[in-house]
Amino acid sequence: MAAEQTSKTIEAYPMKGGDGVHSYANNSSYQREVIGSAKRLITEAIAEKLDVDNFVSSYTYRIADLGCSVGPNTFFAVQNIIEALQFKHQRQGLHSQLPEFQVFFNDHMLNDFNTLFSSLPPNREYYAAGVPGSFYSRLFPNASLHFVFCSYSIHWLSKVPKPVVDKSSPAWNKGRIHYPNSNDEVVKAYQAQHTEDMECFLHARAKEVVCGGLVALIILGRPNGMLHSQSLTIGVLESCLMDMARKGIISEEKLDSFNLPLYCMSPQELEAAVDRNGYFSVERIITELGTVPETQSQKISSNFRAAFEGVIMAHFGYEILDELFDSFGKKFEVEFMTKPMSGSSTIFFALLKRKATS
Amino acid sequence: MAAEQTSKTIEAYPMKGGDGVHSYANNSSYQREVIGSAKRLITEAIAEKLDVDNFVSSYTYRIADLGCSVGPNTFFAVQNIIEALQFKHQRQGLHSQLPEFQVFFNDHMLNDFNTLFSSLPPNREYYAAGVPGSFYSRLFPNASLHFVFCSYSIHWLSKVPKPVVDKSSPAWNKGRIHYPNSNDEVVKAYQAQHTEDMECFLHARAKEVVCGGLVALIILGRPNGMLHSQSLTIGVLESCLMDMARKGIISEEKLDSFNLPLYCMSPQELEAAVDRNGYFSVERIITELGTVPETQSQKISSNFRAAFEGVIMAHFGYEILDELFDSFGKKFEVEFMTKPMSGSSTIFFALLKRKATS
Structure with a gap:
C-alpha cells in the first residue's frame, strides 16, 4: 500500500494556488462551464444508476472529487452531487434517518489545500476532508467511496513519457513540447503512458469504490476516429518557447527536454x-458535452496560465514566467483572430459503475 | 449540521505554520516527549480496551488526531496507534485480510495543511486526509471513527470567555491576560467556558465514534484539589506585555482586552x-504522565513562541512579535534561573470508551 501511494515516478504540477490574479481560483471559469453542462448528467446518473439500497446502512455517503484543485468549481460540483443524492434518498422513501455526506477533496500533495480549506462554503451540508496525492495511486481504503467525480483532470498524465525526452530513443521529441504534430513514435510513447495511467487509475478506483458505486468523468479528449491535433494554445506556447530559445533566454537543450504530460483520449480508448x-x-458516454468554447482570447490566456504555470515553472524556473505569458498573451490574440479554432478536441462525459463482482 | 460545523463563535489560533525558525514543526520537541510518555498507554488501551470484533467487518480502521498541528509529532503518534492496532489485529487471529487504516489529521481551518501534507511520511501505512475545523464542533459523519487521539490541545478553549473582556462585568480581567491570579469571577467565567466547550467536544465525539471505540486524551491540566496557578511562561508574557503598554508600544486598552483562551482542567473536571x-x-486516568519538564530556558522560549504567536498576532498585530519575544526570552531566562518552577500544572492521560448504548 505504501508503495502504491507514494510512487516517486508521479510528477505533480498542481494548478496555481492562492487567490491572486494568476490563481486557478480566479481563472477557471471555463472549467466551471463544463461542470455546469454536466450537471444534468450527474443528477440523472445518481437518480438512475446508483444502487443506494445496497450501501446506505449507515446513511453516510462518501464522495471524492479527484483533481479538485483549489475551488470554487469543486464546491459547485460537489453541491450538485449532494443535492442529487438527497433527492434520491427522499424518493426511495428513506426518510427515517437523514443521510450524511463526507466529501474528500483530492489533488496533488503540492496543491494549495490551505486556500481550498479557507474557501470551503460556510453553510455546506457535508463533512470536508482534503486528500493529498496522485489519483493514479491508491488514495482511499477498500470499498469506501460511493461516488467519485473527476472533472477536466484525467488528461494530465502521471508523467512525461520517458522515451520522448530520451535522445537515444526513436521517440525523442526534439524541438516540440507535445505529440500531435510529431512522428508516430512520439504518439505511441504518449499512448503507452496513457494506457499505463488508465490501468493505475481504474485499478485504484476498483478497490476504493463500493459495488454499485459510480465514477463520473468529465474528460478533455478527442472524438472517436479523429487523429490527435494540436490545440491553438499549446501551439502558441511552443512557438513562444522557441522564440525564447532563439533569443538565448532558455537553452535549446532545456526546450528539447520539455514535454507536456497531457493526453487527449477518445471515448473508445476509455472503453477499451x-x-x-x-x-x-460503462453506463453512459455523452460525447456532445461541448467543444472547447474558446470565446475570449484574454480569458483563455488567463485560464491557460493558471493551469500551465506549474508545469512550466518546474522545468524552466520562475524567472521566465512573466515574459513567457506576456508574449503568449500577445501572440495568442493575433493567432486567435486570424486562425479558425481547430475543433478536434472535445469534452465528453463518461459514467462508470462498479460491478458487483469483487 | 452546517451550523454545528461552522460556528462563528469559535476562534482559531493555529500553531505557527511552515518550517521556519519559529515554526511549530521545529519547536515542539517538548510536546513530542509527552506523546512518547503516553506511547505505552496507547498501546495498552488498544490491546485491552478496543472491541475490534464489533467493527472490523470491513477491516478499515479510521483514526483521527484532533488538533494535530503541522507535524512531526502527529506522525509519531499516529504510527504508534497503527502499530498497536496491527498487533491487536494479529493477536486476535484476524489474519485473513490485512487491515487498512485511514487517518484524519484535524486542526483549525487556518492550520498550515500544506506543510502538514508535504511532510507526510513517505512510507506510511495509511491513507491520509486533512480535516479543517474546530474539534468543538462536528467534524466527521456518525459512527465513523474507531480511535480518536487528542494531545496537548484541549487546554485551548474555543474562545476567550466573554465576561472577562466586558468592562461592565464583575469578571472583567483588567490588566491581566489569564485567570490564575485573578478574582473568583474571572475564574468562574473561564470554568463556565470550559464546561460549555467540553460539552460540545463530547457531544460531537459521541456521535462520531463507533460503539466500543476509544478516545485518548493527553491533557495539560492540574492535579485534583489543586488551585489554578500561573505558569512561569504566562507570567513572563504578561509582564512583557505590561512593559510594552507602559512604553506606549501597545495601548492599555488593547492589553485589557487581551486574554488567553486556555484552561487547565483537573481529572475530576474531566470525569464530571x-x-x-x-x-x-472513563476507562483510565493516569495522572503521573509528567509535569511540565521545563529544563532549558531557550527551548521553552522557542516552544512558547511557536504555540502562542498566533493568538498574540491576532490581537496585537504582526509588528510587535519580534520585540515581544525578544524581551520574553531575556526575561524568561532571568526568572527561570532565580525562581523555582511552579509545579501545579500537570499532564494527564485519559482514556474514554464509547458506550454501546446509542
Whole structure:
C-alpha cells in the first residue's frame, strides 16, 4: 500500500494556488462551464444508476472529487452531487434517518489545500476532508467511496513519457513540447503512458469504490476516429518557447527536454481501458458535452496560465514566467483572430459503475 | 449540521505554520516527549480496551488526531496507534485480510495543511486526509471513527470567555491576560467556558465514534484539589506585555482586552464532563504522565513562541512579535534561573470508551 501511494515516478504540477490574479481560483471559469453542462448528467446518473439500497446502512455517503484543485468549481460540483443524492434518498422513501455526506477533496500533495480549506462554503451540508496525492495511486481504503467525480483532470498524465525526452530513443521529441504534430513514435510513447495511467487509475478506483458505486468523468479528449491535433494554445506556447530559445533566454537543450504530460483520449480508448480492467461497466458516454468554447482570447490566456504555470515553472524556473505569458498573451490574440479554432478536441462525459463482482 | 460545523463563535489560533525558525514543526520537541510518555498507554488501551470484533467487518480502521498541528509529532503518534492496532489485529487471529487504516489529521481551518501534507511520511501505512475545523464542533459523519487521539490541545478553549473582556462585568480581567491570579469571577467565567466547550467536544465525539471505540486524551491540566496557578511562561508574557503598554508600544486598552483562551482542567473536571455527557465511560486516568519538564530556558522560549504567536498576532498585530519575544526570552531566562518552577500544572492521560448504548 505504501508503495502504491507514494510512487516517486508521479510528477505533480498542481494548478496555481492562492487567490491572486494568476490563481486557478480566479481563472477557471471555463472549467466551471463544463461542470455546469454536466450537471444534468450527474443528477440523472445518481437518480438512475446508483444502487443506494445496497450501501446506505449507515446513511453516510462518501464522495471524492479527484483533481479538485483549489475551488470554487469543486464546491459547485460537489453541491450538485449532494443535492442529487438527497433527492434520491427522499424518493426511495428513506426518510427515517437523514443521510450524511463526507466529501474528500483530492489533488496533488503540492496543491494549495490551505486556500481550498479557507474557501470551503460556510453553510455546506457535508463533512470536508482534503486528500493529498496522485489519483493514479491508491488514495482511499477498500470499498469506501460511493461516488467519485473527476472533472477536466484525467488528461494530465502521471508523467512525461520517458522515451520522448530520451535522445537515444526513436521517440525523442526534439524541438516540440507535445505529440500531435510529431512522428508516430512520439504518439505511441504518449499512448503507452496513457494506457499505463488508465490501468493505475481504474485499478485504484476498483478497490476504493463500493459495488454499485459510480465514477463520473468529465474528460478533455478527442472524438472517436479523429487523429490527435494540436490545440491553438499549446501551439502558441511552443512557438513562444522557441522564440525564447532563439533569443538565448532558455537553452535549446532545456526546450528539447520539455514535454507536456497531457493526453487527449477518445471515448473508445476509455472503453477499451475499462474493458481491460474488468471491474466497471460503462453506463453512459455523452460525447456532445461541448467543444472547447474558446470565446475570449484574454480569458483563455488567463485560464491557460493558471493551469500551465506549474508545469512550466518546474522545468524552466520562475524567472521566465512573466515574459513567457506576456508574449503568449500577445501572440495568442493575433493567432486567435486570424486562425479558425481547430475543433478536434472535445469534452465528453463518461459514467462508470462498479460491478458487483469483487 | 452546517451550523454545528461552522460556528462563528469559535476562534482559531493555529500553531505557527511552515518550517521556519519559529515554526511549530521545529519547536515542539517538548510536546513530542509527552506523546512518547503516553506511547505505552496507547498501546495498552488498544490491546485491552478496543472491541475490534464489533467493527472490523470491513477491516478499515479510521483514526483521527484532533488538533494535530503541522507535524512531526502527529506522525509519531499516529504510527504508534497503527502499530498497536496491527498487533491487536494479529493477536486476535484476524489474519485473513490485512487491515487498512485511514487517518484524519484535524486542526483549525487556518492550520498550515500544506506543510502538514508535504511532510507526510513517505512510507506510511495509511491513507491520509486533512480535516479543517474546530474539534468543538462536528467534524466527521456518525459512527465513523474507531480511535480518536487528542494531545496537548484541549487546554485551548474555543474562545476567550466573554465576561472577562466586558468592562461592565464583575469578571472583567483588567490588566491581566489569564485567570490564575485573578478574582473568583474571572475564574468562574473561564470554568463556565470550559464546561460549555467540553460539552460540545463530547457531544460531537459521541456521535462520531463507533460503539466500543476509544478516545485518548493527553491533557495539560492540574492535579485534583489543586488551585489554578500561573505558569512561569504566562507570567513572563504578561509582564512583557505590561512593559510594552507602559512604553506606549501597545495601548492599555488593547492589553485589557487581551486574554488567553486556555484552561487547565483537573481529572475530576474531566470525569464530571464525561458523566454529564453520558455516552462514554472513563476507562483510565493516569495522572503521573509528567509535569511540565521545563529544563532549558531557550527551548521553552522557542516552544512558547511557536504555540502562542498566533493568538498574540491576532490581537496585537504582526509588528510587535519580534520585540515581544525578544524581551520574553531575556526575561524568561532571568526568572527561570532565580525562581523555582511552579509545579501545579500537570499532564494527564485519559482514556474514554464509547458506550454501546446509542
